[in-house]
Amino acid sequence: GFHVGEGGAVCAACRAGGEPLLPLHRGTLRALEQGLRLPLDRLDRLALGGQALDEAHRLLARFHRFHVGLDLRSGRFLDEILTSGVEPAA
Numbered sequence: 001g002f003h004v005g006e007g008g009a010v011c012a013a014c015r016a017g018g019e020p021l022l023p024l025h026r027g028t029l030r031a032l033e034q035g036l037r038l039p040l041d042r043l044d045r046l047a048l049g050g051q052a053l054d055e056a057h058r059l060l061a062r063f064h065r066f067h068v069g070l071d072l073r074s075g076r077f078l079d080e081i082l083t084s085g086v087e088p089a090a
Helices: 026-037 040-045 050-068 075-084
Strands: none
Touching: 026 050, 050 075
């Protein structure tokens, strides 16, 4: 699972304070790690399947909410872009 407060993946035995972990498959975690290593101009090469994309979206939303302390106003806009498959105008 992923420990949002600690900012990383942990095993169930290592979680701090018994806080709940966000379920995350290893494949999703590996894809996100690969995305961190890609230059921005090659990020479109990162391919996530349906389940991995859902997990990544849920993870990022919780991560932002936890660390920023509020929901981003642009969150709905980003959700619309992600679900519509339409690229925003440059």
